[in-house]
Amino acid sequence: MEIVQGVWQIKVPLPFTPLEYINVYVVKGVEGAILIDTGWNTPEAFSALQDGLKQQGLGWKDIKQIVITHIHPDHYGLAKRVRELCGAKVAMHRIEAGLVDPRYVNFGKLLREMGRELYNNGVPSTELPGLEEASLWMNEFVMPLLPDVELDNGDMISNGSFEFEVIWTPGHSPGHICLYEQRRKLLFAGDHLLFEITPNVSFHPQSGDNPLGDYINSLKTVEGLKANLVFPGHGPVFNSLKTRAAEIRSHHERREKVIVKAINEEPKTAYQIASEIPWISEQAGVGFHNLEPMDRRLAIMETLAHLRLLVVEDRARRIERDGVSFYLATD
Numbered sequence: 001m002e003i004v005q006g007v008w009q010i011k012v013p014l015p016f017t018p019l020e021y022i023n024v025y026v027v028k029g030v031e032g033a034i035l036i037d038t039g040w041n042t043p044e045a046f047s048a049l050q051d052g053l054k055q056q057g058l059g060w061k062d063i064k065q066i067v068i069t070h071i072h073p074d075h076y077g078l079a080k081r082v083r084e085l086c087g088a089k090v091a092m093h094r095i096e097a098g099l100v101d102p103r104y105v106n107f108g109k110l111l112r113e114m115g116r117e118l119y120n121n122g123v124p125s126t127e128l129p130g131l132e133e134a135s136l137w138m139n140e141f142v143m144p145l146l147p148d149v150e151l152d153n154g155d156m157i158s159n160g161s162f163e164f165e166v167i168w169t170p171g172h173s174p175g176h177i178c179l180y181e182q183r184r185k186l187l188f189a190g191d192h193l194l195f196e197i198t199p200n201v202s203f204h205p206q207s208g209d210n211p212l213g214d215y216i217n218s219l220k221t222v223e224g225l226k227a228n229l230v231f232p233g234h235g236p237v238f239n240s241l242k243t244r245a246a247e248i249r250s251h252h253e254r255r256e257k258v259i260v261k262a263i264n265e266e267p268k269t270a271y272q273i274a275s276e277i278p279w280i281s282e283q284a285g286v287g288f289h290n291l292e293p294m295d296r297r298l299a300i301m302e303t304l305a306h307l308r309l310l311v312v313e314d315r316a317r318r319i320e321r322d323g324v325s326f327y328l329a330t331d
Contacts, residue, residue, distance in 0.1 A: 002056075003237055004229065006161060007186070010052030012039030014074055019234050022074045024049060025188060026056060029159025032064030035088070036179065036188050037233060040077030040141035049078065060085040067157060067164075068092040068147070069190030070173035071099060073138045075233060080143035091149035091157070093168060095175030099206050104144040111136070113205035118297070120325055121304055122269025131300075134293040151177060164188070169222060171215020172199045174208045180225055187227040192218065193244060196235040198251050202301030203308050210312055212252065212305040219245050252306075259306050260315065260329050267319050267326035274303040 002008050006028045011021040025036040039045040053059065063086040068076050071092065079090050102110050115132040123131055151157075153168035157179065164179040169192045179188040191199045201215045208214060223245040230238050238244065262273045274296075275288045288296065307327045310316035319326045 003231070004184070004186070007231070008052070008056050009231070009237070010049055012048045012052075013042075013044045014040065015042060015044060017074070019074070021234070023231065023233055023235075024052070025231055026053065026058070026063075027159065027162050028056075028058075029161030031158070031160035033058060033062050034065045034067060034157065034159050034162070034164075035063045035082065036067050036231075037069055037075040037190070038066065038078035038082055039075075040073045040138070041081060041143050042141055045078060046081065049082070061087070063088045064159065065157065066090045067151075067177075067179065068096070069178070069188070069192075069233065070176040071096045071103065072173060072191070073142045075190065077142040080145040083145065089148035090145065091151050092147045093166075093175035093177050094150040094152055095170075096173065097147050097150050097175070099175065100144055100146055103206065104139055104142050107136075107139070110205055117203075117205060118271075118300070120323060121300065122271030122324055122326075123300065124271075127296075130293040131297045134297045167222065167225075169215075169218035170208065171201050171211055171218050174206065174211070174214070176218075178222060180222075180227070182226075185226050185228040186231065187222065187225060187229070187241065188231045189222070189233070191233045192222065193230055193241070193248070194232045194235050195230075195238045195244060198248050200298060200302065201252075201305050202298060203304040204301050207305070210308050212309045213312055216249065216252065216309075219249060256306055256310065259303065260310065260331065263316060263327050264329045264331070267328040269324060269326055270300050270304040270307055273307075273327075274299040277303075 008026040010024045012024050013021050022039050024039055027034040039049055066088050068079055083090050115128055118128055118131050151166050155166040157164045162181055164181050167178045167180055169176050169178050172191045178192055201212050203211055223242055227241045230241050258277050311318055316327050316329050
């Protein structure tokens with residue numbers, strides 16, 4: 001559908017996930033169309049993207065630029081196939097470009113690092129193999145490629161009708177970007193701001209040292225923008241940027257309080273804390289140990305992101321015991 005003049009949204013399906021679809025955006029201009037994100041590489045996704053272009057009266061050759069907000073499979077997986085069809089240059093943040101090879105090509109080292117991180121944060125050895133490889137199945141939906149253009153904060157992208165400023169918003173991914181059209185007051189937010197759910201922010205080998213701190217700072221950056229509409233990677237387009245940003249901040253503050261309470265009496269590992277608090281299990285209606293491996297790993301890594309921020313803020317300290325990290329509140 002056309003959301004505003006010149007901006008079309010294509011809902012590309014995401015089978016095997018609870019998200020159902022990703023929003024891909026086509027921005028038409030006098031110098032051709034900009035494609036923002038692509039979906040992942042499945043027949044259903046490709047057909048939906050191709051059909052969406054046809055409904056706009058466009059063919060592959062009308063796409064002149066492809067901008068990837070971040071390299072998670074659902075946003076990036078089809079980029080190579082689309083580039084082969086249209087010849088457009090693919091652009092992403094320089095940090096994301098550096099993560100492509102170790103994530104999708106030579107990923108053996110990353111798997112080992114993930115295994116060590118899980119072990120160091122209390123995951124029992126019996127659960128390690130399943131959690132270590134919990135996301136590996138998604139690699140089959142990605143055709144890896146390096147970008148033609150590496151972006152940085154403040155760069156400009158134009159198609160003659162729309163002019164976007166690149167805003168670096170690390171947190172959900174270390175090289176995540178949003179695109180801001182100042183004249184029309186439009187923000188293309190990727191997974192940085194979602195209306196119906198909160199973006200996942202986890203600590204892992206590719207996240208940076210303090211991903212939740214990075215995310216909150218990035219949230220403050222975009223919160224100061226004047227935006228009439230926010231175009232997210234998932235869920236509905238919305239017009240309440242400041243309100244939604246405040247809601248997400250409050251959400252993380254509530255989680256932080258639960259974690260501090262959990263480590264107020266005795267040191268605990270991230271695994272112990274995640275298994276005790278009801279974030280995901282309440283939504284899924286099952287206990288932590290009955291969750292799918294990917295959901296268990298997300299719960300542990302989200303917990304760890306909070307713990308890392310608490311340590312930076314001197315609200316918790318980390319205690320090492322035989323190579324395993326425990327956390328204790330300092331308040």
